Structure formats: structure tokens, C-alpha cells
Amino acid sequence: xxxxxxxxxxxxxxxxxxxxxxxxxxxxxxxxxxxxxxxxxxxxxxxxxxxxxxxxxxxxxxxxxxxxxxxxxxxxxxxxxxxxxxxxxxxxxxxxxxxxxxxxxxxxxxxxxxxxxxxxxxxxxxxxxxxxxxxxxxxxxxxxxxxxxxxxxxxxxxxxxxxxxxxxxxxxxxxxxxxxxxxxxxxxxxxxxxxxxxxxxxxxxxxxxxxxxxxxxxxxxxxxxxx
Amino acid sequence: xxxxxxxxxxxxxxxxxxxxxxxxxxxxxxxxxxxxxxxxxxxxxxxxxxxxxxxxxxxxxxxxxxxxxxxxxxxxxxxxxxxxxxxxxxxxxxxxxxxxxxxxxxxxxxxxxxxxxxxxxxxxxxxxxxxxxxxxxxxxxxxxxxxxxxxxxxxxxxxxxxxxxxxxxxxxxxxxxxxxxxxxxxxxxxxxxxxxxxxxxxxxxxxxxxxxxxxxxxxxxxxxxxxxxxxxxxxxxxxxxxxxxxxxxxxxxxxxxxxxxxxxxxxxxxxxxxxxxxxxxxxxxxxxxxxxxxxxxxxxxxxxxxxxxxxxxxxxxxxxxxxxxxxxxxxxxxxxxxxxxxxxxxxxxxxxxxxxxxxxxxxxxxxxxxxxxxxxxxxxxxxxxxxxxxxxxxxxxxxxxxxxxxxxxxxxxxxxxxxxxxxxxxxxxxxxxxxxxxxxxxxxxxxxxxxxxxxxxxxxxxxxxxxxxxxxxxxxxxxxxxxx
Numbered sequence: 001x002x003x004x005x006x007x008x009x010x011x012x013x014x015x016x017x018x019x020x021x022x023x024x025x026x027x028x029x030x031x032x033x034x035x036x037x038x039x040x041x042x043x044x045x046x047x048x049x050x051x052x053x054x055x056x057x058x059x060x061x062x063x064x065x066x067x068x069x070x071x072x073x074x075x076x077x078x079x080x081x082x083x084x085x086x087x088x089x090x091x092x093x094x095x096x097x098x099x100x101x102x103x104x105x106x107x108x109x110x111x112x113x114x115x116x117x118x119x120x121x122x123x124x125x126x127x128x129x130x131x132x133x134x135x136x137x138x139x140x141x142x143x144x145x146x147x148x149x150x151x152x153x154x155x156x157x158x159x160x161x162x163x164x165x166x167x168x169x170x171x172x173x174x175x176x177x178x179x180x181x182x183x184x185x186x187x188x189x190x191x192x193x194x195x196x197x198x199x200x201x202x203x204x205x206x207x208x209x210x211x212x213x214x215x216x217x218x219x220x221x222x223x224x225x226x227x
Numbered sequence: 228x229x230x231x232x233x234x235x236x237x238x239x240x241x242x243x244x245x246x247x248x249x250x251x252x253x254x255x256x257x258x259x260x261x262x263x264x265x266x267x268x269x270x271x272x273x274x275x276x277x278x279x280x281x282x283x284x285x286x287x288x289x290x291x292x293x294x295x296x297x298x299x300x301x302x303x304x305x306x307x308x309x310x311x312x313x314x315x316x317x318x319x320x321x322x323x324x325x326x327x328x329x330x331x332x333x334x335x336x337x338x339x340x341x342x343x344x345x346x347x348x349x350x351x352x353x354x355x356x357x358x359x360x361x362x363x364x365x366x367x368x369x370x371x372x373x374x375x376x377x378x379x380x381x382x383x384x385x386x387x388x389x390x391x392x393x394x395x396x397x398x399x400x401x402x403x404x405x406x407x408x409x410x411x412x413x414x415x416x417x418x419x420x421x422x423x424x425x426x427x428x429x430x431x432x433x434x435x436x437x438x439x440x441x442x443x444x445x446x447x448x449x450x451x452x453x454x455x456x457x458x459x460x461x462x463x464x465x466x467x468x469x470x471x472x473x474x475x476x477x478x479x480x481x482x483x484x485x486x487x488x489x490x491x492x493x494x495x496x497x498x499x500x501x502x503x504x505x506x507x508x509x510x511x512x513x514x515x516x517x518x519x520x521x522x523x524x525x526x527x528x529x530x531x532x533x534x535x536x537x538x539x540x541x542x543x544x545x546x547x548x549x550x551x552x553x554x555x556x557x558x559x560x561x562x563x564x565x566x567x568x569x570x571x572x573x574x575x576x577x578x579x580x581x582x583x584x585x586x587x588x589x590x591x592x593x594x595x596x597x598x599x600x601x602x603x604x605x606x607x608x609x610x611x612x613x614x615x616x617x618x619x620x621x622x623x624x625x626x627x628x629x630x631x632x633x634x635x636x637x638x639x640x641x642x643x644x645x646x647x648x649x650x651x652x653x654x655x656x657x658x659x660x661x662x663x664x665x666x667x668x669x670x671x672x673x674x675x676x677x678x679x680x681x682x683x684x685x686x687x688x689x690x691x692x693x694x695x696x697x698x699x700x701x702x703x704x705x706x707x708x709x710x711x
Contacts, residue, residue, distance in 0.1 A: 047656070049693020053633040053711040068574045070581075079601045079708065080593035094578060094592055094610050098585045107584045114577025116570070168415040170689045170710075173667040175650065179628045180667065180687050180694055180710065205630075 033161060033189050033201065036063050036117070036144035041135055041158060043191070044148040046165025050159060051185040052207060053078070054086060055163065056119050056146045061087030063144070064117040072096045072108060072120035074150055099127035112141050122149040131158050161193035168199070182206040228304060228344065228354045228368040229271075231319025232257045233297065234288040236348075240370045242643050244284040249273045256288050257317075271393075290316055303347045307340055320360045357382065361438035365390050379436045384409025391430050396423070400430075408434040451551040459498045459544025463527055469548065470522035471515070477550055478515045488552035493525050498543030503529055506553060517572070522550060540648030578610055597621045599672070601635045601708055602697075625670070627685065632696050632708025639705035642697050643689070651688055654695070663691040669699070 036042060036059050044052040060069050061083075069088060071078055083093055096111065098104045102125050108120055112134070120135050124130070131147075135158045138145045147154055156164065166188055172181030187202040190196075230236070234248035234257040245262035247255050253273040265280035277283055293316035302318055305311050307330075311321040323336060330336040337354055344352055355366025357376035362383055366374040378381045386408045388397040392657055405411050411419075414433035419427035432438060452473045460466060489512055494504045507513075507521040526548075529541040581592045590610040596603040596617035606617045643655035644663075651663045669684035683700040686708065696708035 047692060048634055048709045048711045049656075049690075049695065051693075051711060057633075063440070068578075070578075075634075075636070076707075077634040077636050079605070079631055081595070081601050081604050081631040082633040084595065085629065085631055090592070090594060095579055095592060096585060096590070097589045101673060103584055107581045107589075110580040110584060111577050113580070114570075114573035114575070116574075167691070168693050170665070170694050173665040173687055173689050173694075176666060176668065178667050180630065180689070183694070183710075 033193055033199065034059065036146070036158070038116075038142040038144055039139045040160035040193075041138055042144075042146045043154040043162040044146060044165075045153050045162060050165030050167055050168050051183065051203070051205060052148060052163070055187075055203070056148060057086040057088055057184070058192065059146065060117050060119060060144075061089075061154045064088075064092065066092065066118055068092050068094055069119070070094050070096055070111045070115045072098060072104065072111070072118065074099045074123040075119040094140030099123050101127075101130075101152070105113070105134070105207070107135060112137050112143050112145070116143050118143060119146045119148070122147055124151045124152070128155045131155055155219050159191050161189060162191040163201070164188040164190070197199045228319045228340065229355070229364065230297075230300075230317035230351055230367075232259055232351060233270070234293055235286065236296070236351075237286070237292070240286060241284050243451065245280050246286060246546050247273075247276055247283050248286045248288045249276075250288050281417060285562055293317065299347050300344055302344045304340060308336075317365070320363065333375055337375065341373060347576050357436075359436045359438050361433050362436050366460075383434060383436050384412065391433060393426070393430075396426060396430060397424075411462055415505065450484075451475065451549060452477045453547065453549045456545060459546045460526075460548070461544035462531065463523075463530065463644075466526040466530070466545075467519075467523045470526065471519040473548065473550055474513075474515045474522060475521035477552060478513065478518060481552060485513070488518070489513070490553040491518060492523070492551045492553045493522055494547075494549040494551070495526065495529060495541055496507075496544045496547035496549075497541040499544050501542065503541060504646070518550075520576075522548075576612075582610065595619045597623055599623055599626045601627065601631050602637075604631075625672070627696065630710065633711040634709040636706060636708075638709050639698060642695065642704045642706040644697065644704040651686065654688060654690055656690070656692055661692050665689045672698075 032054075042056070042059070044056055046052050064124045066089070069092055071083070071093065074097075076097050076099075079094060080090070080093060080095070084090055094115075096107055098107050104120075104123050104126060108118070111118055131154065134145070147159065164187060166186035168183055168185050170180055170183045183205050186205070186206060187201045189199045189201050229281070233670050235246055240246055240259070243261075245265050245267070246259045247262050248257040249266055250256045255267060255269055255271045255273065255276050258267045258269070262276075262280060262283050265283065267276045267279055267283060271279075273285065277285065297316040301311065301313055301319060304321060308321040308323060308326045311319050313319055318593045320526060323333070326336050327333050330339055333356055337356060340459075341352070350372070353367045353370040354370060354373045355363045355368070355370050355376070356374070357363040357366050358379040362376055362379045365386055366376050387404060388408060388411060390408060391397060400406070400411060405414070411430060412433065416428060416431045419431045421427075421697065423430070454473060456468060456469075460469065460672075478487065478492075490506060491513060492504060492506050494502060496502045505525050507525070513521070526541075526545065530545075535697060571684045578590055587609055590612070592610050594608070594614050594617055595604045596604060596606040596615075596619050606615045608614050644651050645653040651666050653660045653662055655661075666686055666688045668686035670686075672683050674680040674682040674686060681700060686697050686699065688695045690695055694710040695706060696710070698705045698707045
């Protein structure tokens with residue numbers, strides 16, 4: 001099962017240009033690109049291990065407040081403890097387990113009718129047309145949806161902001177000593193939110209309930225148009 | 228909330244000399260700061276107080292006028308917390324369970340109340356917050372100006388027996404060597420009742436913080452609603468209409484007793500004599516609309532499944548429909564300040580529909596509980612059902628350190644790891660091998676031999692593709708979590 005997850009996704013492409021230094025210090029996950037907007041989809045693309053679940057949960061925790069958050073768990077792997085550590089209220093987190101692509105679509109449609117904050121893993125076999133219907137429903141209902149395909153990528157244009165996992169570096173461990181304490185994460189952002197350009201975003205995660213955008217590194221290198 | 232000097236808050240009270248207010252029993256009800264400094268205290272006899280401080284000016288308390296002057300304060304508190312109780316002019320009790328959640332915590336609520344009454348009357352008030360009125364009043368007496376009791380039992384146990392408010396009883400208890408409410412609470416209630424009668428029982432109840440007798444709401448058992456149909460009911464539109472009418476009757480009947488159902492049992496009898504029963508539960512009490520909706524859904528499901536022969540439904544239409552409240556309470560659920568009832572109802576409707584699609588076990592919530600592994604630290608329960616009562620306050624030495632892996636497989640799959648002299652060197656992720664950059668561990672778990680769970684060693688492996696928690700058991704490595 002693990003092998004399928006890793007082989008299913010293309011290797012992450014490292015950005016080829018060095019980011020420029022930005023003058024203003026940026027702090028807090030709500031700043032710049034990293035926030036959820038009503039009626040928009042954020043797509044998280046990458047292998048498990050690159051911090052995408054943590055980023056998604058932190059985005060939801062930062063903005064959902066006392067509203068219910070639905071997490072569609074395709075593999076049944078989500079550990080709620082990690083969600084609570086990200087700042088999600090245990091009373092507000094509802095986990096929906098469904099791996100069947102047909103029922104997944106129906107369940108997500110039902111959730112979009114009443115739940116404003118949703119993180120949905122996308123199972124294998126979900127058709128592109130189904131995802132586009134969901135995207136239009138998200139716009140109509142003005143919900144905030146995070147889509148995380150467990151295999152492959154999202155069709156172009158579905159996600160308003162697409163975050164592609166880049167690099168992850170952990171601190172705290174050595175050869176048999178210490179323990180995991182903090183990590184730095186790197187993502188490539190693209191989509192309409194970045195106006196067709198690609199941007200690199202670096203985050204620091206020290207395990208508390210907020211992620212910190214690394215100051216001065218969220219910049220706009222020359223990029224290509226994205227769908 | 229208590230104003231110790233409320234009887235003295237009147238125009239004829241001297242601001243610059245010692246003053247006291249006395250009640251009809253000639254005991255001191257209130258003193259100002261100067262009189263208190265001179266040694267006069269609440270409950271003292273008038274003569275004794277005047278002997279203690281001969282210059283004290285005595286004012287006769289007039290509760291009627293004091294109550295009128297206190298009304299704006301009561302109204303200000305009632306704007307923030309409903310259903311307050313006035314014990315005396317200057318002394319208010321308020322049930323705060325709902326308000327605490329609404330305003331986001333005890334400290335936030337107390338701060339809000341303090342600001343509001345400070346705006347109305349200025350300083351001089353004291354606020355005590357506890358689980359019961361007796362403890363709250365004692366806390367208010369000790370407050371400066373706010374006292375929030377964290378643990379009622381420990382707080383009461385530390386109080387002197389004089390807190391019971393009876394000099395004679397307190398003196399007797401002291402003579403018997405019982406000086407605190409904690410010592411009193413440890414005595415058998417029967418012994419106190421035998422020795423002191425109802426007074427002893429009441430003292431024992433107060434020492435335990437049980438200062439208010441529980442009053443169970445009596446709800447008559449005959450509030451079920453039933454309809455019979457001839458000819459049998461087969462039309463869904465008719466079903467919707469009938470469901471609404473029956474829900475209205477049931478909810479109205481319960482409302483007259485101040486209660487509402489959290490669970491209802493819907494029973495339908497088919498024309499061929501078959502009876503189907505289904506229970507619906509809601510976290511909030513059912514109102515007319517939500518109950519009618521559930522009944523309509525259920526009838527729809529039964530009639531449809533019979534029509535399309537997809538399951539055991541109601542064949543030939545419904546001849547009798549019965550709705551019984553199965554779990555009635557007078558308690559609702561307090562929403563937070565940032566929540567609104569409509570969006571909460573919409574979300575709940577969405578989750579119910581999702582449950583219908585993925586099954587009851589497919590929509591779940593979790594509560595923190597004690598444990599060493601990430602899986603052990605979660606108590607799962609179905610959405611819509613009451614959360615389990617679990618403890619999360621034990622230290623759990625040997626627990627896997629934070630941060631917790633974000634993804635934890637229910638059944639750990641095998642992870643291919645290359646070892647060199649007991650040290651991990653490479654991990655296979657899909658079709659490629661990735662170097663282990665660093666690692667921590669092993670942390671030994673001795674397992675539970677009595678449950679057939681053997682010992683294992685846990686490692687945190689760090690690669691360029693992320694970090695993983697793995698377990699080595701019986702020579703094999705398993706993936707216990709992904710730090711995603």
C-alpha cells in the first residue's frame with residue numbers, strides 16, 4: 001500500500017531559480033498565499049511525508065474557528081492527535097471515511113451543502129468531470145475546500161491555489177539520538193492565486209499549532225503560466 | 228456576584244465615618260471600610276459592634292429600597308447571563324455553564340460581567356465562580372474582586388466550619404475537633420443526622436458542595452403520538468404532511484413540560500402487519516422541523532425500499548405510524564458566540580446525509596485519551612452520539628514524543644528498511660530506495676504479553692522524503708506513522 005502511494009506520484013521538481021530576497025518580514029500562515037478563501041479550492045500535491053497534511057490542517061484550524069471541519073479520509077490514516085496539535089478543536093473535527101470514488105463524490109457533495117471547511121483526500125478513480133462539478137459546487141456554496149489526491153495530480157484549473165511539495169528537512173535527530181523537533185518545508189505554489197506564476201514558499205514547523213512562513217523567501221521568481 | 232456593602236450604598240450613608248447596616252435581628256449586614264478597620268465584621272451583634280467602635284453610625288437596612296436600587300445591576304447581569312437568581316439585594320447567583328461556553332471560558336465571562344457591573348455601579352463588587360452556589364458565595368467572600376474556584380471539593384475542604392453560617396453549630400464542631408469543612412465532609416452523613424438532625428444533614432451536604440437539592444423533572448409517559456391511516460399511506464407528499472403534523476404534536480406536548488427529545492423511535496406498521504422500528508438521535512433536541520424531516524426521510528426510505536424491492540420496507544403502505552420520544556431532557560446545547568444556529572443546523576444536516584451515504588461508522592469524531600502510541604491516544608465515536616468518558620490526565624511515561632505523526636495506519640504495513648550493524652541506512656519508498664539521513668531510537672515497548680502483543684522497538688527515521696515512525700517487531704519493520 002505504501003509502495004502504491006509513493007510510486008503513484010511523479011517526483012517533485014525542484015525550483016531551478018533562486019528566490020529573491022523580499023524586504024518585508026512575513027510571519028503567520030494567513031499571510032500572502034497561504035489562506036483559504038470562500039468558493040476556492042486549494043490543491044495539495046505530493047508524497048506523504050512532505051508536510052502537506054499538516055499545512056492543510058493548519059490552514060483549516062487558523063480560519064475555521066468554531067465552525068465544523070470535515071476531513072474526508074480515504075485511507076483511514078488520519079491521526080486526530082496531529083489535527084489537535086495543529087489547532088483544530090476536537091469537538092469541531094468530523095472525519096468521514098470513504099474510499100469508494102462514487103460514494104466519495106456523493107458524500108463530498110452532501111458535505112458541501114452544509115459544511116464550510118473541508119479537507120478531502122481524493123481517492124483513485126475519481127473522474128475529472130466529477131472534480132470539476134465539485135469545483136463549481138464549491139464556488140456556488142462559497143465553501144472552502146482542500147483537495148489532496150492520494151494518487152497523481154488534480155486536473156488543471158480545479159484548484160485556485162496548487163501547492164506542490166518540494167523539500168522537507170527535519171531537525172532534532174542524529175544517529176540514534178534526540179527526537180524530531182522541527183522541520184522546514186518547501187512548496188511550489190501555482191494556479192490562479194499566483195496569477196499564473198510559480199512561487200516558492202518555505203515554512204518552518206516546530207510542532208506548535210501555527211506554521212511560520214520563512215521571512216524574506218516568499219518571492220516570485222520568473223515562472224511559466226499555469227492553468 | 229456580591230456587593231458586601233450594598234445596604235450602605237444609599238445617600239444618607241456617611242462616606243467619611245465608620246458606618247454599619249443592621250438587619251431586623253440586630254446583626255450587622257454590611258460595614259464600610261472604616262468600620263471594618265475598626266474591627267466590626269458581618270454577623271456581629273449590634274451592641275457588640277457599637278462597643279467595638281463607639282463612633283460607628285448605624286443604619287437600619289431596608290431590603291425593599293435596596294432591591295429597587297439593585298435592579299439595574301441585576302438587569303445588567305441578566306443581559307449577559309439568563310436565568311439569574313437574586314438571593315438578596317447585592318447578592319446574585321447565576322448559572323454559568325452555558326455562558327462559559329458562549330463567551331469562550333470562565334475568565335472571559337467573569338471579565339465581561341465585571342466590566343458591565345463596574346459600568347453600572349462602579350467598583351466594590353466581588354465575584355466568585357464555582358460549581359455550586361454555596362462554594363461560589365464563599366469564593367465571592369474571599370474574592371479580590373474575582374475568585375474562580377478550580378476544584379470545589381478542595382476549596383470547600385479548606386474552609387473553616389464557620390462558613391456554615393451557624394455560630395452554635397460551628398462552636399460544637401470545633402469542640403468535637405472538627406475545624407474545617409473537609410474534616411466534616413469525611414464524617415458519615417448518618418452519624419451527623421443522628422447527632423444533629425436535619426441541621427447536621429444540611430451541614431454535611433454543604434461540606435460536600437451539595438447545597439441545592441436535585442429536582443428531577445417529571446415528564447409524563449403518555450406523550451407518544453400515533454396516527455392510523457385508512458386507506459394505507461403510500462404517497463410521499465402525504466407522508467411529509469403527516470410527519471410535520473405529528474412532529475408538531477409531539478414537540479408541543481413535550482414543550483409544555485419544559486423538555487425536548489434527543490432521540491425518537493419511529494414505528495410504522497404495514498398493511499400486511501409488518502412493523503418497522505427505527506430510532507433517530509440528535510445531539511441537539513429535536514424541534515418540529517428537524518423531527519418532521521427525520522420522520523419523512525424514514526417513511527421515504529421504507530416506502531422506496533419496498534417499491535424497488537431493495538430492502539425490507541413497508542409493503543402496501545403504512546396503516547399506523549407511531550412516534551415515541553425515547554430520550555427526553557430539558558438540556559439543550561449551548562452554542563459559542565461565533566456560532567449561529569442556522570449554520571450549525573445546516574452542518575448537522577450535511578453530516579446526517581453523509582452518514583446515509585457512507586454508513587454510520589463512516590462519520591466519526593474523536594476525543595483525546597491517555598496512551599503511549601498515537602493510536603492509543605484517540606477515543607473514537609460515531610458522529611451524533613455522546614462522546615465517551617475518557618481520562619487524559621495520566622503522565623504515560625514512554626509515550627512517543629510530540630509532534631505526533633499525522634498519518635497513522637490502522638494496520639501497520641511492512642516498511643522495507645536496510646540495516647547495517649543495527650543502524651538503519653536505507654528505506655524503500657515505492658520503487659526507489661532513499662537514504663536515511665538521521666534517526667532516533669530505539670524506544671523499547673515491552674508490549675502486552677497478556678494480550679498476545681509482543682515487544683517492539685520504535686524508531687524515527689528521517690529521509691529526504693520525510694520522516695517516518697516505524698516499529699521493529701519479530702525482525703520485521705512496520706510503518707507506524709508518517710510525519711506528513
